[in-house]
Amino acid sequence: MGRKVLISGYYGFGNAGDEAVLLGITRSLRDRASDLDIVVLSAAPRRTEMEHDVRAVSRTNLGAILREMRGAHLVISGGGSLLQDVTSLRSLGYYTGIIYLAGRLGVPVMIYGQGIGPVRTGPGRWLVSAVVNGVDLITVRDSRSIRELKRLGVTRPPVKLSADPALALEPAAESDRARSLLHREGVPLDGRPLVGLCPREWGGHELAEGLARLADQVTERLGARVVLVPLHLPEDLSLAAGIARRSERGVHVLRRPLPVRDLLGVFGQFSLVVGVRLHALIFAAVNRVPMVGISYDPKVEGFLADLGEEPVRVEGLAAAELTRKVEEVWGRREGFRTKLAERLPQLRRLAAKSAEAALSLMEV
Numbered sequence: 001m002g003r004k005v006l007i008s009g010y011y012g013f014g015n016a017g018d019e020a021v022l023l024g025i026t027r028s029l030r031d032r033a034s035d036l037d038i039v040v041l042s043a044a045p046r047r048t049e050m051e052h053d054v055r056a057v058s059r060t061n062l063g064a065i066l067r068e069m070r071g072a073h074l075v076i077s078g079g080g081s082l083l084q085d086v087t088s089l090r091s092l093g094y095y096t097g098i099i100y101l102a103g104r105l106g107v108p109v110m111i112y113g114q115g116i117g118p119v120r121t122g123p124g125r126w127l128v129s130a131v132v133n134g135v136d137l138i139t140v141r142d143s144r145s146i147r148e149l150k151r152l153g154v155t156r157p158p159v160k161l162s163a164d165p166a167l168a169l170e171p172a173a174e175s176d177r178a179r180s181l182l183h184r185e186g187v188p189l190d191g192r193p194l195v196g197l198c199p200r201e202w203g204g205h206e207l208a209e210g211l212a213r214l215a216d217q218v219t220e221r222l223g224a225r226v227v228l229v230p231l232h233l234p235e236d237l238s239l240a241a242g243i244a245r246r247s248e249r250g251v252h253v254l255r256r257p258l259p260v261r262d263l264l265g266v267f268g269q270f271s272l273v274v275g276v277r278l279h280a281l282i283f284a285a286v287n288r289v290p291m292v293g294i295s296y297d298p299k300v301e302g303f304l305a306d307l308g309e310e311p312v313r314v315e316g317l318a319a320a321e322l323t324r325k326v327e328e329v330w331g332r333r334e335g336f337r338t339k340l341a342e343r344l345p346q347l348r349r350l351a352a353k354s355a356e357a358a359l360s361l362m363e364v
Contacts, residue, residue, distance in 0.1 A: 002034075003074075006107075007026075018080050019051065021079040021080050023166070025354075026053075029355050042056040074108050075107050077095060078113050078354075083116050083132065092128070112165065113164060116148040116149055125153070128153075138160070139354040141162060141302075142299065162357075163347045163348075164279075167282060172268055175268065177262065179269065186252060192224060196227050196272070196284070198276060211243045212248075229267075230255075264286060273290070275291060285340055285347075293309070294317065
């Protein structure tokens with residue numbers, strides 16, 4: 001058995017964005033080292049093993065975690081937005097707890113391609129400062145996270161700018177499977193362009209009505225079919241169903257969970273993506289598909305800024321404003337594709353820096 005890497009993150013919960021992050025990490029590492037024994041802390045270990053070709057243990061089984069950690073050459077915390085207390089202080093406590101345990105056992109620890117914060121509570125700020133200052137290396141997916149680490153008093157570990165690990169993924173090589181999956185879900189493939197719409201709830205904002213009106217306008221003005229793609233099941237599915245009920249022109253909803261490889265193929269069939277979730281935009285970018293982002297979090301704004309684009313804000317979201325933005329991007333979609341083709345290799349090189357740094361840590 002080769003060098004062991006233990007990976008901690010929000011895995012096994014049915015969130016396609018986090019699963020894409022895990023796939024990006026494991027592929028990037030394996031592309032550079034064939035001897036790795038990768039173990040993942042997961043809420044659904046068997047599913048994680050099947051989808052990612054790794055070993056996995058329960059993220060709540062302390063005995064199993066300690067056994068795997070004692071034999072590890074490196075513990076990775078990442079990627080995603082793990083070091084924040086907006087979800088809950090308990091969540092932050094879990095991820096910093098894993099980092100702390102590794103440090104106590106003398107195992108090197110790396111924070112890998114994460115977006116840091118927001119951390120808004122006093123106990124949260126103390127946790128991050130006390131624990132994260134003890135890690136060996138940090139790579140972050142945006143420059144905002146570097147500023148946030150400084151604000152939180154994290155000054156000891158080296159910090160390097162990288163990119164979201166999911167940007168290391170390649171688009172699906174074949175389109176036949178993606179088209180078959182869309183057909184299975186009742187999406188007619190009759191030559192009309194497909195627009196992917198990826199919703200999520202956020203902070204009590206009522207999005208269903210505005211997104212339903214957008215879907216109707218896209219259907220009428222662009223002659224497109226709107227396909228709703230929930231990326232976190234079952235949470236996003238209820239919102240997608242609400243949008244479908246309110247739509248007067250009709251939409252199609254992908255109701256079955258799909259592994260990341262299949263989702264990448266599906267996104268490759270779209271002519272445009274409108275997304276609230278960050279990884280909907282990343283799936284689009286990987287496939288060189290133009291996008292419109294609805295920002296609920298600085299991470300969405302940061303990613304779009306890297307592409308020279310501006311989001312529509314989720315606060316006070318108006319269907320008319322969103323429709324204007326979609327029509328504007330639709331009108332320059334070929335130029336947008338060209339821009340993505342030019343920018344994506346740079347982002348992929350940035351994402352690769354995290355894997356290279358991780359392997360360097362194991363060689364020390």
